[in-house]
Amino acid sequence: MRVGFLGAGVMGAGMVTNLLKAGHEVRVYNRTPARLEPLVRSGARAAATPAEAAQGAEVVASCVTDTAAVRAVWLGEAGALAAAPPGAVAVDLSTVGPAAAREIAQACADRQIAFLDAPVTGGEAGAREGSLTVFVGGEGAALERARPFFDAIARVVHAVGPVGAGQAVKLIQNLVGGLNLAAAAEGYALALALGLDGERVLEMLGATTSQSRSAEILLDRVRSGRTEPGFSLANRLKDFVLALDMAHAAACPLPLTAAGSEMFWQAAAQGMGELDQTVVRAVAGRGERAQAARR
Amino acid sequence: MRVGFLGAGVMGAGMVTNLLKAGHEVRVYNRTPARLEPLVRSGARAAATPAEAAQGAEVVASCVTDTAAVRAVWLGEAGALAAAPPGAVAVDLSTVGPAAAREIAQACADRQIAFLDAPVTGGEAGAREGSLTVFVGGEGAALERARPFFDAIARVVHAVGPVGAGQAVKLIQNLVGGLNLAAAAEGYALALALGLDGERVLEMLGATTSQSRSAEILLDRVRSGRTEPGFSLANRLKDFVLALDMAHAAACPLPLTAAGSEMFWQAAAQGMGELDQTVVRAVAGRGERAQAARR
Numbered sequence: 001m002r003v004g005f006l007g008a009g010v011m012g013a014g015m016v017t018n019l020l021k022a023g024h025e026v027r028v029y030n031r032t033p034a035r036l037e038p039l040v041r042s043g044a045r046a047a048a049t050p051a052e053a054a055q056g057a058e059v060v061a062s063c064v065t066d067t068a069a070v071r072a073v074w075l076g077e078a079g080a081l082a083a084a085p086p087g088a089v090a091v092d093l094s095t096v097g098p099a100a101a102r103e104i105a106q107a108c109a110d111r112q113i114a115f116l117d118a119p120v121t122g123g124e125a126g127a128r129e130g131s132l133t134v135f136v137g138g139e140g141a142a143l144e145r146a147r148p149f150f151d152a153i154a155r156v157v158h159a160v161g162p163v164g165a166g167q168a169v170k171l172i173q174n175l176v177g178g179l180n181l182a183a184a185a186e187g188y189a190l191a192l193a194l195g196l197d198g199e200r201v202l203e204m205l206g207a208t209t210s211q212s213r214s215a216e217i218l219l220d221r222v223r224s225g226r227t228e229p230g231f232s233l234a235n236r237l238k239d240f241v242l243a244l245d246m247a248h249a250a251a252c253p254l255p256l257t258a259a260g261s262e263m264f265w266q267a268a269a270q271g272m273g274e275l276d277q278t279v280v281r282a283v284a285g286r287g288e289r290a291q292a293a294r295r
Numbered sequence: 296m297r298v299g300f301l302g303a304g305v306m307g308a309g310m311v312t313n314l315l316k317a318g319h320e321v322r323v324y325n326r327t328p329a330r331l332e333p334l335v336r337s338g339a340r341a342a343a344t345p346a347e348a349a350q351g352a353e354v355v356a357s358c359v360t361d362t363a364a365v366r367a368v369w370l371g372e373a374g375a376l377a378a379a380p381p382g383a384v385a386v387d388l389s390t391v392g393p394a395a396a397r398e399i400a401q402a403c404a405d406r407q408i409a410f411l412d413a414p415v416t417g418g419e420a421g422a423r424e425g426s427l428t429v430f431v432g433g434e435g436a437a438l439e440r441a442r443p444f445f446d447a448i449a450r451v452v453h454a455v456g457p458v459g460a461g462q463a464v465k466l467i468q469n470l471v472g473g474l475n476l477a478a479a480a481e482g483y484a485l486a487l488a489l490g491l492d493g494e495r496v497l498e499m500l501g502a503t504t505s506q507s508r509s510a511e512i513l514l515d516r517v518r519s520g521r522t523e524p525g526f527s528l529a530n531r532l533k534d535f536v537l538a539l540d541m542a543h544a545a546a547c548p549l550p551l552t553a554a555g556s557e558m559f560w561q562a563a564a565q566g567m568g569e570l571d572q573t574v575v576r577a578v579a580g581r582g583e584r585a586q587a588a589r590r
Contacts, residue, residue, distance in 0.1 A: 073582045098489075131500055158499060168489050172482045172496055177505035179478035181549075186551050187471040190538075193547035194393075194463050196456060202466055206455060207428055209417045210472035212507035243485075252488035252580045256474075256481050259554035267370060285547045 001025070001148050004057035006036045006050050006073040006080060007094075011120070012063040014127030015093070015153045016044055022152035029073070030052040047080035059149045060084050063093040063120075066238065067100045074104050086112035089146040093134075095119040097171065097206075097242040098164030099249070101137065105163040114142035117163055119170035120154065123230060131155040135173075137166035173244055174239040175257050180214035181236075182260040182280060188218065189285025199223060221278040233280065234273040237264045296322070296443050299352035301345050301375060302389075303330045306415070307358040309422030310388070310448045311339055316425075317447035322367070324348040343389040344373035354444045356386040357377050358415075360557025361533065362395045371401050381407035384441040388429075390414040392466065392537040393459030394544070397430065400458040411435035412458055414465035415449065418525060426450040430468075432461035466541055469534040470552050475509035476531075477555040477575060481511065494518060516573040528575065529568040532559045 001024045005016050006023070008030035029047040030036050038047040047053035049135060054060045062081050070092060074080050084090060090108045092101065101117035108115040118137035126132040132154040136143055143150075143159055150157045159273045160169045164274050167224050184202065186212075191201035216273045221227070222230040229235075240261035247254045266283045267273075296319045300311050303325035308373075314321050315338045325331050331341045338464035342348035343475050345368040349355045357376050369375050379385065385403045385508065387410075387532060396412035401409040411433035421427040427449040431438055438445075438454055445452045453466045479497065482505075499516040500506060516522070524530075535556035543550045558585040561578045 011378075067538060073329045135499070156502065158352070160499075165491060168486075169499060171498055171501060172485055172491075173503055173505040175343070175485070176478050176482040176500055176507075176510065177503070180475050180505065180507050181482070182551050183471050183474035183478065183555075186474070186549050187467045188447055190467055190470070190542050190545075190547055191463075192550060193542070193545045194460075196460060196463060196467075200455070201464055204430070204455075204464060205468060205471055207451065207467055207473070209512065210468040210475065212471075212475050214506045214507070215471065217504065247485050247488070247580070250485075250488045250581075254481050255484065255578065256477050256551070256554050256558060256579075259551050260478075263551060284551075285542070285549065286545075 001059060002057045003027070003149060004047070004053035004060040004080060006060070006062040007030070007064040008039060009063070009065070010124045011127045013039060013109050014124065015063060016129040017042055019149070019152045020044060022148070024148070024152060024209040025186060026051040027057070032289070033049070050074070050080040051078040051083035054080035054084040056085060056140065057088055059089050059091060059146050061091040061093055061114050061149065063222065065094070067096045070094055070096050070100055070104065075107055081107055081111060082218045083114070084111070084113055088113050090115045091146060092116050093120050094244070095170055095174070095239060096167065096210055097246055098167040101164045101167045105138070115139060115163060116142055116146065119166055121170065121173060127153070128225060128255070134158065135160050135169040137161055137164040137168070138163045141204070168246060171239060171243040175243040177214055178264070179260045180212040181218060181277060182284070184212065184215035184218045184265050184282040186286040189221070189287070193286050216277050217224060218281065221276060223283070227275040227279055229274065229276045231277050232274055233264055233267055233277045235267055236277040237273070240264060296354060297352045297378070298322070298444060299342070299348035299350070299355040300324070301348055301355070301357040302359040303334060304358070304360070305419045305424045308334060309419065310358060311350055311351050312337055312423070313425040314444070314447045315339060319444070319447060321353070323395040324346045341428055345369070345375040346373040346393035349375035349379040351380060352383055354384050354441050355384060356388055356444065358388040360389070362391045365389055365391050365395055365399065368404055376406060376408070379406070379408055383408050383412045384437050386413050386441060386444065388413050388415050390465055390469070390534060390537070391462065392541055395464040396459045396462045398494065400433070400549070405541070406581040409434060410458060411437055411441065414461055414462040414500055416465065416468060422448070428460040429453065430455050432456055433458045440532050463541060466534060466538040470538040472509055473531050473535060473559070474551060474555045475507040476513060477558050477570060479507065479510035479513045480558070480576040480579040483517065483576055484582070513573050513576065516571060517576070522574055524569065524571045526557055528572045531572040532556065532563055532568070535559060
């Protein structure tokens, strides 16, 4: 299958590598062309513009950072939509919210191109190993045409509804996961404030109904002390903002999500945006740092 | 081992039955004597007062609803401390917070009785099956003396620190589990507000880093529609109040916990206190009920 791919960050690069391994013909565009070199050595063709990557493609896919970048690669000058052939399937793998998905879908429809919003979960490792989970919004027929593409990059593909539904499900997932992390961080901070063994308290959470995957991720980071991002605090915040925007557009109040996201804003305000999201523990309770300084 | 047991509610009755099965000699007191009948048929002896239950016991244990009940059975007129022999081990299995634990421990110390705060988790099923998890605060030597008692009622016993630490760990567990439930409820309510399949969205949470045991419990209740309490909303609220009290006594702010507990207060204000805690979903987002009415 001929694939045009827009975005060769850590996620995109992993996916392109798996598309090549599966025998697909891939043309890749990236804003910073230097990142294309390893992919070209693996058999991809470098494209100078999104339009060049999209020429003659059966599937054109984007995996970029934010809404501005999604608009740029699809709708901008020399954007993919200027060249993607009618009948192609356009896929956006980024997490940018349902409003952006519907905007790109409309522009695609005007050119007889089907659009799927298909945000992914599973992180860098999932992208590298081809074991991502994808939440797909859009028509079933378009998903079936793009099936070989998804088979190459993902382990699980959930068709969840019309255009925008993939984004909605992904943002709900991130909202719940982020709140579970903030909850574990408050529990951990309280344990420290009470003079308990914080790691042991996090460990014991796992044995009861208080268990969560986020608490396990937090425990892992508390133990190792590592702060380089698996998932950055800034990305976590971006998804909270998108989720609250989406909720408010549906007149749905989310007071817990609002309170939880403020913890991440506080950590960002203290300069921790580019660190792993689990550093949010530093602003929970009395603050792990303040606590450490008191000892 | 001679055991005095105070409290024959659903939790206490299960524990007494397991103590009898393990061959211990048990005298049971309950505020409502009628509830003792099935236990007496199983081999327990009924006591008319806590003091009578405590006479000659090696271990005296209480499992009651709240702080007032704990004070009454230990310190009240004809309370257990009036009769428990010096050298006995006093065990409180209730969830009442560290302040109450330290108060009873002090009264015990005045009579040469060792005290362990040992709140349990695992619910009614765990009590019935002897598979509870116990968080024990207090001296290791006292725990060792009471070991045959704990072996009969629990699968896992965590020694977590001095008197009060058992309560602290249990309240932190409940705080995190309660917040995870509130988070899943907000995610579910948002899914409904967006017209998505709420059950499916809850189900998909389990496949990613947004997984939590609380979300699984919520899904189970959404599917069955059952609202009779496994763990009542009123009990969840009681534990939030105790956790916030404990945190504030340690000058530890918990804004997320405060916001989450307000969701349960709101559900209680709408008359749902005696239903299962998972009905908190009815007040999340736009409100599941309002949503259902709109269709």
